[in-house]
Amino acid sequence: MKLKYITCSDPREHNSIKSIMELSRLPHVEIAVQCHPSKMSNGMPRNVWFNELLNAAYQTQNINLAIHVNAEWANDICARGIIPDTIIEWIRLKNEDKESIIKRIQLNMPQKTAGNIKPGVVAQIIQSFPNQEFIFQYNNNTKDAIKKLHKTGAKFSLLFDASGGNGVAAENWQKPIYETHPMGYSGGMSATNVIGNLNKIKTLVDNNYETWIDAEGRIKSATLFDEKPKFDVDMARAYINRANLWAKMKQK
Numbered sequence: 001m002k003l004k005y006i007t008c009s010d011p012r013e014h015n016s017i018k019s020i021m022e023l024s025r026l027p028h029v030e031i032a033v034q035c036h037p038s039k040m041s042n043g044m045p046r047n048v049w050f051n052e053l054l055n056a057a058y059q060t061q062n063i064n065l066a067i068h069v070n071a072e073w074a075n076d077i078c079a080r081g082i083i084p085d086t087i088i089e090w091i092r093l094k095n096e097d098k099e100s101i102i103k104r105i106q107l108n109m110p111q112k113t114a115g116n117i118k119p120g121v122v123a124q125i126i127q128s129f130p131n132q133e134f135i136f137q138y139n140n141n142t143k144d145a146i147k148k149l150h151k152t153g154a155k156f157s158l159l160f161d162a163s164g165g166n167g168v169a170a171e172n173w174q175k176p177i178y179e180t181h182p183m184g185y186s187g188g189m190s191a192t193n194v195i196g197n198l199n200k201i202k203t204l205v206d207n208n209y210e211t212w213i214d215a216e217g218r219i220k221s222a223t224l225f226d227e228k229p230k231f232d233v234d235m236a237r238a239y240i241n242r243a244n245l246w247a248k249m250k251q252k
Contacts, residue, residue, distance in 0.1 A: 001202045001250070005030040005064060005184070005212035006243045008219060011231040013049035017056050019233045021063075026240050028247065030064035032106065032214070035087070036071040042086060054093060057101050066104035066135075075113040078145075081121035091129055099131075106135040106159065114145040123154035135184070137161050138177060150178055159214060161186040169193070175204045184211050190218035191238035195246045202250075215239050 009032040011020050024031050033053070039046045057063045067090065069077065076082045083091075093101045109117065126134045138146055138158040146158065158181050160174050169188030176183040185201055194213065205211065219236040220229035 001198075001205050001207065002210045003028055003198070003212065003243065003247045004210045005214075006240050007032050007066070007184070007186075007212055007214035008231075008236045008240065009068060009214055009216035010034045010220070011233075011236075013045045014230055015233060017049075017052050020053060021056055021060065023233060023236055023240065024057075024063045024065070026237070027244050029240055030066055030104070030212070032066040032068050032104075035067045035069050036073055037084070038071065040086070047086075054090070054101055058093070058095050060095075063101075064104075065102050066106060067102055068106040068108055070108045071110070074107050074109050075116075077125065078107055078109050078122055079113045079116040079118060081118050081125070083125060091132060102132065104133045104135060104157075105129075106137070108137055109142055109145060111141040114142045117145040117148060119145070119148040119152050119154075122149060123152035126154045126156055133157055135159055138183070146177070150181065157182040157184065159184045159186050161214075169197070173197070173201050173204060176209070182210065184214060186214035186216075188218060189213055189215035189239065191235065191242045194239055194242050198243065198246045213243060 006028045007030040008023060011031060011033065020031060023029055033050055040050065041047060057065055067087070069087065073084050073087065076084055090102055091105065095101050134156045136142060136146055136149070136156060136158055138160050149156065158177060160170070160183055173185060185197070189197060198213070201211070215236070217229070219232055219239050221232040221235060222229045
């Protein structure tokens with residue numbers, strides 16, 4: 001099994017741009033920013049911070065940057081067939097080498113959105129942006145919607161996440177759902193368990209299968225002054241280093 005991306009999800013405006021850029025330069029790292037209108041509409045602090053990150057990425061080569069689209073924006077795209085203007089602007093951004101800055105777009109559909117998906121329209125949207133990879137979570141709430149989208153012949157990837165983004169490890173990791181759709185894995189990933197999880201996932205795929213892993217909840221920490229956990233650069237670095245250690249061991 002080959003590890004393509006080690007995704008670190010949900011850095012925010014409390015993280016310095018410099019620290020996030022330093023993380024992004026480690027092998028295989030992908031930085032994924034959560035996007036929804038309640039925090040990322042024009043002029044909001046996280047929107048301002050993200051645009052600063054995009055500006056830094058514009059000046060740097062070989063950075064893997066993704067957006068994970070949630071809530072109303074995910075519903076706009078998947079159930080209404082409308083891409084918010086803010087997201088279109090981000091998707092169309094190119095770096096100095098004329099390459100897309102945002103390489104991957106994950107659409108996290110709420111259960112109601114998944115039930116109302118317009119697969120044909122979503123397939124057209126995917127086709128309209130051939131330079132981006134579109135990703136959908138795969139779990140009990142979305143599997144029927146994914147089946148409908150698969151029937152359109154659209155090109156997309158899946159992220160197996162049994163907990164639906166709640167940071168809970170799967171009791172059993174699942175084999176890739178479709179041969180034609182690459183699949184990554186998420187759920188409770190951390191520095192302490194990532195090697196064990198990668199070893200379990202490896203038993204489900206071929207030696208040459210290319211996949212990725214995604215961590216969010218367990219690379220966050222809280223302080224006495226802020227009880228809500230936030231993205232922790234040091235915890236993210238430890239997770240990245242352990243995953244890269246696994247990748248190096250498998251190459252020997």
